[in-house]
Amino acid sequence: MSDTGQLFRELPTHPEVLQTHLDDPYWNTREKVFQLLLQYTLIESYRNFIKHRIPYPFVSPAMVLPGAISATKEHALHNTCLLTLLNAPLPDKLRKHFRCRTGNRVTRENIADVAPDLINLTNYHDLYKNTNHEGFNSLLRMLLPLDYSLLIQSTAEPDQPNRSMELSNFHVRIERLTENALRNLGIHLNYIERTLYEKDDRFIEILEKKFFEYYNFYHNAGGRRAAAAHAAQLLLREKMVGTIFAGSQQNCRLTLLSINGIKQQTVIEQFFLVKLEDAIFQKFISFGKKNKIDVKKNYLIFPNPTSGLVIMRAEYEHTNASKPTHDKILRDERDIHEKWVSLKEESIIPLVPETNIQIGYSFTQQEIKRKE
Numbered sequence: 001m002s003d004t005g006q007l008f009r010e011l012p013t014h015p016e017v018l019q020t021h022l023d024d025p026y027w028n029t030r031e032k033v034f035q036l037l038l039q040y041t042l043i044e045s046y047r048n049f050i051k052h053r054i055p056y057p058f059v060s061p062a063m064v065l066p067g068a069i070s071a072t073k074e075h076a077l078h079n080t081c082l083l084t085l086l087n088a089p090l091p092d093k094l095r096k097h098f099r100c101r102t103g104n105r106v107t108r109e110n111i112a113d114v115a116p117d118l119i120n121l122t123n124y125h126d127l128y129k130n131t132n133h134e135g136f137n138s139l140l141r142m143l144l145p146l147d148y149s150l151l152i153q154s155t156a157e158p159d160q161p162n163r164s165m166e167l168s169n170f171h172v173r174i175e176r177l178t179e180n181a182l183r184n185l186g187i188h189l190n191y192i193e194r195t196l197y198e199k200d201d202r203f204i205e206i207l208e209k210k211f212f213e214y215y216n217f218y219h220n221a222g223g224r225r226a227a228a229a230h231a232a233q234l235l236l237r238e239k240m241v242g243t244i245f246a247g248s249q250q251n252c253r254l255t256l257l258s259i260n261g262i263k264q265q266t267v268i269e270q271f272f273l274v275k276l277e278d279a280i281f282q283k284f285i286s287f288g289k290k291n292k293i294d295v296k297k298n299y300l301i302f303p304n305p306t307s308g309l310v311i312m313r314a315e316y317e318h319t320n321a322s323k324p325t326h327d328k329i330l331r332d333e334r335d336i337h338e339k340w341v342s343l344k345e346e347s348i349i350p351l352v353p354e355t356n357i358q359i360g361y362s363f364t365q366q367e368i369k370r371k372e
Helices: 017-020 025-051 108-114 119-123 136-141 178-188 201-213 223-237 279-288 333-336 365-371
Strands: 008-011 081-086 148-153 165-170 242-247 254-260 265-275 309-318 343-346 360-361
Touching: 008 279, 008 343, 017 119, 017 254, 025 081, 025 136, 025 148, 025 165, 025 242, 025 265, 025 309, 081 223, 108 119, 108 165, 119 136, 136 165, 178 201, 178 223, 201 223, 223 242, 223 254, 279 360
Parallel strands: 081 148
Antiparallel strands: 008 360, 081 242, 148 165, 242 254, 254 265, 265 309, 309 343, 343 360
16 A cells, blocks of 8 residues: 555546537537536535534445445535536427426526525526536526526527537426336336236336436435436436436535436446545645656645545446347346446546546445455
């Protein structure tokens, strides 16, 4: 453990970053929203706990491992979010699941009906809904504490010129029968042919737990995490491109579910705060000096000689047991008892968007070494 190379390593730019173009409205908005939500759900939540002199509920290494039992306590001081970002207009066939009505469009009148005493409402302007407008961040920040779920969608299809992204709706209820979600998942992964009732009740109970595991949520997931899982499956089924951002008071993480329905891919990322232990923190500083990376300026949340507070990123991938079979033949039912998600990559991410370098650090190895 004395060699910093065993602890930290510089990672190549993430593939998603390489696809990002500043002139692409979707990717530009995605990065803008991501940076704002990192601040809101993680860093500002930490400040809330410090302000109230309550210890922050850090995620342990064991909790990052796939299949870990989730904490059941909800931390009221932790900021939450649920936001769906779409690369195209919401199709009509999804409007029965994403409740978008005239009454929940983002307008001054609609917001005033919900929160007439909202301080910043007097400064509201409809132009703020456009994610490129300088007032967008203030509008998003105004709605986040107020709301359960927000929707940002494109004003036109991806191949259309002069399209933009717009914060179109608030109070977006994501409604769907769990039975339909399980049926679609079972068919997609070739566990069933047509209906859930091809199998017994025990299989259906297990499949319901696996539905949440598929998105690296524990099977008791509810509220925003459950809604995020349903939203992700719906977007995948309709071959859409989008990102679901979900911040939870229970697991104290910001989860990103990046959907590429065209390729039938779902990328799962979770972000959470970690305070590096003193010895590891010093090695982190040494790694930065050795590799000419300004870790104090670009990676530490409160840069001082003793604070090792950073944001960790964990990316998960689906195992063979949770991928469709190529031949479409019904698979062995025993696969449902296998792990459906594995941990692909762990890294410390920069706080400055202009810095693309992620620093590889295996946070979960602490738990493995502790058990050895």
